[in-house]
Amino acid sequence: MHGAAVVFAALSVLLGAKEPSQTRQSAGSFLQIAKQAAQAREAGRLADAIRLYSDGVRLRPAWDEGWWSLGTLYYDEDRFEEARRALARFVQLAENPAPALGLLALCEYETREYDLAVGHFTEWAAKKPPASNELLTVAYFHWALLLIRKGEFERATVLLNARARLGNSGPELEEAMGLAALRMARLPEEYPPEEREPVWLAGRAAMQTALQRPERADQEARMLLRHYDAHPNVHYFLGTVLLDSHQSDAAAKQFERERQISPRHAAAMVQLAMFHLGNGEAAQALELARKAADIEPGNFPAHKTMGDALLQLERYADGTRELEIARNLAPESAAVHFSLARAYQQMGRDADAARERALFTKLKERERERTSK
Amino acid sequence: MIAALVFFLAMQTPDFDSVARQAAEVRDASRTDEAIELYRRALELRPGWKEGLWFLGSLEYDRERFPEARDVMRRFVASEPDAGPGFVLLGMSEFQTREYARALTHLQRGLAQGLGGREEMTRSAWYLTAVLLTRFERFDESMEVLLSPRFRERRDARVMEALGAAALRMPLLPAEIPAARREMFSIAGEAASAFAARDDVKAATLLRQLVEQYPDEPGIHLLYGDLLMKSRPEEGIEQMRRELEVAPDNIHARIQIASEYVREDKSENALPFARQAVALAPGASDAHLVLGQALVGSGDLAAGIRELEAARDAAPKDSRVRWALARAYFAAGRKADGDREAAEMERLKSAERKSEGSR
Numbered sequence: 091m092h093g094a095a096v097v098f099a100a101l102s103v104l105l106g107a108k109e110p111s112q113t114r115q116s117a118g119s120f121l122q123i124a125k126q127a128a129q130a131r132e133a134g135r136l137a138d139a140i141r142l143y144s145d146g147v148r149l150r151p152a153w154d155e156g157w158w159s160l161g162t163l164y165y166d167e168d169r170f171e172e173a174r175r176a177l178a179r180f181v182q183l184a185e186n187p188a189p190a191l192g193l194l195a196l197c198e199y200e201t202r203e204y205d206l207a208v209g210h211f212t213e214w215a216a217k218k219p220p221a222s223n224e225l226l227t228v229a230y231f232h233w234a235l236l237l238i239r240k241g242e243f244e245r246a247t248v249l250l251n252a253r254a255r256l257g258n259s260g261p262e263l264e265e266a267m268g269l270a271a272l273r274m275a276r277l278p279e280e281y282p283p284e285e286r287e288p289v290w291l292a293g294r295a296a297m298q299t300a301l302q303r304p305e306r307a308d309q310e311a312r313m314l315l316r317h318y319d320a321h322p323n324v325h326y327f328l329g330t331v332l333l334d335s336h337q338s339d340a341a342a343k344q345f346e347r348e349r350q351i352s353p354r355h356a357a358a359m360v361q362l363a364m365f366h367l368g369n370g371e372a373a374q375a376l377e378l379a380r381k382a383a384d385i386e387p388g389n390f391p392a393h394k395t396m397g398d399a400l401l402q403l404e405r406y407a408d409g410t411r412e413l414e415i416a417r418n419l420a421p422e423s424a425a426v427h428f429s430l431a432r433a434y435q436q437m438g439r440d441a442d443a444a445r446e447r448a449l450f451t452k453l454k455e456r457e458r459e460r461t462s463k
Numbered sequence: 464m465i466a467a468l469v470f471f472l473a474m475q476t477p478d479f480d481s482v483a484r485q486a487a488e489v490r491d492a493s494r495t496d497e498a499i500e501l502y503r504r505a506l507e508l509r510p511g512w513k514e515g516l517w518f519l520g521s522l523e524y525d526r527e528r529f530p531e532a533r534d535v536m537r538r539f540v541a542s543e544p545d546a547g548p549g550f551v552l553l554g555m556s557e558f559q560t561r562e563y564a565r566a567l568t569h570l571q572r573g574l575a576q577g578l579g580g581r582e583e584m585t586r587s588a589w590y591l592t593a594v595l596l597t598r599f600e601r602f603d604e605s606m607e608v609l610l611s612p613r614f615r616e617r618r619d620a621r622v623m624e625a626l627g628a629a630a631l632r633m634p635l636l637p638a639e640i641p642a643a644r645r646e647m648f649s650i651a652g653e654a655a656s657a658f659a660a661r662d663d664v665k666a667a668t669l670l671r672q673l674v675e676q677y678p679d680e681p682g683i684h685l686l687y688g689d690l691l692m693k694s695r696p697e698e699g700i701e702q703m704r705r706e707l708e709v710a711p712d713n714i715h716a717r718i719q720i721a722s723e724y725v726r727e728d729k730s731e732n733a734l735p736f737a738r739q740a741v742a743l744a745p746g747a748s749d750a751h752l753v754l755g756q757a758l759v760g761s762g763d764l765a766a767g768i769r770e771l772e773a774a775r776d777a778a779p780k781d782s783r784v785r786w787a788l789a790r791a792y793f794a795a796g797r798k799a800d801g802d803r804e805a806a807e808m809e810r811l812k813s814a815e816r817k818s819e820g821s822r
Contacts, residue, residue: 137542167541168565171534259746261599261634262564279561286639306743309711316679317641 120149124156131159139163147179154183158190165193170200188219192229199232208236227258235266241275247296254300267300268293271330272323273357288318292327304335322352329361338365356382356389363395372402390419394426397433406436424453479508483515495522513543520552529559540569547576551588558591567595589613590622594636597629605629610659618656620649627652631682632715647677651686658690666690674702681710688719696723714744721753730760741770748778752787759791767791775804782811 127142143160147153161176174197181187181194191214198207211233221229230249237246247270253263265278268289274281281289295310311331318324329344342365348358363378376399382392393416400409410433416426431446486501502519506512516539523532536553543549550573557566570592578585589608596605608614609626618626624637627648640648654669670687677683688702700723703716710716717740724733737754744750755770771788778784785808792801 140541168537169534169541283636283639284641286635287633287641290634306712313681313710 120146120153123149124153127156127159131163136163136167140167147176151179152183154180157183161190161193161197165197168200170197173197174201174203186219188214188217189221191217191219192221192225196229196232199236204236204239208233208240211236227253227256231258231263231266234270235277238266238269239275239277239280241273243270243273246270250296251300254297259297264293264297265289266293267296271296271327272321273326274323288314288321288324291318292324295327295331299331299334304331307331308335320351322355323348325351326355326358326361329358333361338368341365354385356386356392359385360389360391360395363392363399367395367399367402370402372399375399376403388419390416390423390426393419394423394429398429401429401433401436406433409433410437422453424450424457427453479505479512482508483512486515486518490518490522495526498522499526510538511542513539516542517546517549520549520556524552524556527559529556532556533560533562545576547573547578548581548584549573550576551578551584555587555591558595563595563598567592567599570595586613586617590625593629594625597625598634598636600632600634602629602632602634606655606659610656623652623656624648625652626655630655630686631680632685633682644677644680647673647680647683651682654686654690663690663694679709681706681713684709685713685716685719688716692719692723696727699723712743714740714747714750717743718747718749718753721757725753725756725760728760730757733757734761746777748774748781748784751777752781752784755791756787759787759794764791764795768795780811782808782815785811 123142123146127139127146130136130139130142140160140163143156143163146156147160150156157176157180161173161180164170164173164176174194177190177194177197180190184190191210195207195210195214198204198210211229214229215233230253234246234249234253237243237249247267250263250267250270254267262278268291269276269278269281271292272285272288274285274289291310291314295307295314298304298307298310308331311328314321314324314328325344325348329341329348332338332341332344342362345358345361345365348355349362352358359378359382363375363382366372366375366378376396379392379395379399382389383396386392393412397409397411397413397416400406400412403409410430413426413430413433416423417430420426427446427450431443431450434440434443434446482501482505486498486505489501490498499519499522502515502522506515506519509515516535520532520535520539523529523535533553533556536549536556540546540549540553550569552573554566554568554570554573557563557569570588574585574588574592578588589611593605593608596602596608606626606629609618609622609629614622621637624640624645627650628635628637628640630651631648633648650669650673654666654673657663657666657669667690670683670690673683674687684702684706688699688706690699691702692699700720703720706713706716717736721733721736721740724730724736733753734757737750737757740747740750741754751770751774755767755774757767758764758770759767768788768791771784771791774781774784775788785804789801789804789808792798792804
C-alpha cells in the first residue's frame, strides 16, 4: 500500500469517514462515479444517486450537470436547503442557467429567502426558458404567493387567474385567491386560523371571478356578508366582483361601505374616484384620488386617476404632472400612456404625445398577444 | 511523524460510538436538550446514521421545534423509504408547520406502510389525516375515517368537532372553527355520529335542534336532508331545497335530490338537478354519475353512457360508477364492455373490503 494511502486510511478510521469517495481522486474514477450516479438515478436508487453525485461534484466542483442532478434529487426529497445550495452552484456554473432559476426560486421559497425567490422568479419568467407544465404551475403559484406577501395583490391575482383559466383548481389555489381578494399580505402557512373561513369563502368567489362567471362570483361573495360584514376588505372585494359584472352603482356602494370600515383604504378610494370620474364628477374624483395618493404615494392608479380628473377639469399642466408620476410608477401600463398622450396633446407637445401613443399601441399589442396565448 | 499526527487527531476528534452512546444515555435520562445536542454531533460525524436521525427527529418534535423535526425526518425518510413511523412523524411535523398538502401525503404514506403497533401514534395520525382531508374538501373520506371503529370508543370533543366540520362540508381545521359557532360543529358531529350508529332518533333530535338554532347556516339542511332521505325522502328533498336557498351553488344538495329522484324512477325530475350539478362542478364524478343514471333512466342511453364514462374517468376507483356503467353497456348491447366494467367493479369491491378491514 502506498504511504499516503495508509495515512489516509488511518485518518479515515479515526474521523469516522467511511465513504469510499474520499479515495477516488482520479479522472477515471470521476467518470466512473458520474456513470454510476446516472445509473442509480435511472434505477430509482435515489439515496445512492445523491451520494454518488455528491462524490462527483466533490471531485470536480465545476461539474454543472452534477450540481443540477443533485439539486433536482434533493428537491424531489423536499430537502430544500441542500437543493438550494446545489442549484445555486449550477446557476453560477452553467452557460444557460435559466431553466434552473424557477426551481431555485422554489427552494428559496421553502427556505424562507423570499426576496431572493422573487428575484429569481422574475428573472426566470423574463427569460422564458422551456419548462414542464408541472413546473410552470408550481412556480407561478408560489410566485403569486410571494406577491401576495409583498402586498402586490393585483399582480398576484393576474397570475392566479391565469392558472385558474388553464384548468388548475383546488383548495390551495382558492386559498391563495382568498388571501389576495381580502388583501391579506400573508402566506397560506402564516395567516391566523380565525381568518380561515373568510379566506375560504373569498377564495371561492374569486375563483368564479377568474373563470368569468360573475353571477356565481356574486353569490359566493355574498356568503361572506353572513358573518364578516364588518371584516376589513370584504366590501371592497364584493365591490370588485360587482364591477366585473358591470354593476358600477352597486359596486360604489360597497366601496363606500368599505371606507366606513377602513377609513384609510386607498384602493377603495381609487375605485370610488374612478366611479365619480365615469359620472363626470371630476372634482369629487380628484379629492378621493388625492387622499389615496397621500396615504399610498406609490399607488399608481391613484396618480393616474388624479391625472385624468385634472384633465377633465382642464388643468392640463397639473394633470400631466400626475400622469408622469403614474407612468414612472407603472411604465408597463398602457392606460397611463394613453392618458398621457391626451395630456401632451392638450399641452401642444405633439412629439411627446406621438411617443406616448406609440407606447400605448405597443403595450396594447403585447397585452393582446399575451391574452391570445 | 505520521504516528504523532494520528495520535493528535485521535485526541481532538470525537469518537462517533462514544457520542452516540452518550446521546442514548442522556435521552434515557430524559435530558432532552443535551440529547439533541449529542445526536446532532453524532450526525455530523455520521450523516447517514438512521437511528440518530429518528431519535433526533422525535426529540425535536417533543420539544415542539417542528421545522427542525421536519428537516431531520426528511433526511430520515430519504434513507429509510419503507419506514411508516418516519413518514408519520414527518407528516405530523409538517402539519405543525402548516405544510398541509405535504403533511397529508406523508401521513397517508406512513399509515399505509404501517406503524408496528404504535397505537397512540396511529390514532393521532388518523385524526390528523381526517382533519386534513376535510381541509382539502375531501369530506366523505374524512367522515369515513372519523366514523371508523378506530374512533368509535373514544369519540371525544376534539373528534366531534372534526366530524362536524366534515359533515357540514366546511374545510376548516378544528383550530380554524369560528369560536362563536363551535357548538354548531360539535352538535353536527354528534348528529353525524348518531346517524352512522343508526341511532336515527338521536340524530334527528340533534339535527332538528341545529335547524332551529342555525336555520341560515350552510350545511345544516344538507345534513338533515341526508338523514331524512333514508326514511322520509320527500322531507329529505325539502331540506335539500332549503339548503339551496341558503347556499344556491351547493352541488351536493343537487346531487342528493337527483339521486333520490333516480332511485324513485323519476328520471325527468332528476335531470335538471343533475345537469346543474355537472355545470357547477364539471370535474365531479358524482355529478356525472347521477346525470348518467338519469339520462339512461329517461331513455337516452348514448348520452347516459357518455356521462357515466366521464364519471369513470374522474373517479376510476369508484365501484358504483363501474356498476352503473356495466348496466348501461349491457342495456346498449355492448356485452364485452359491460363484462369488463362488471369485472372491474368486483375487483374494486374486493379491494374496498380489504381496505375497510385494515382501517
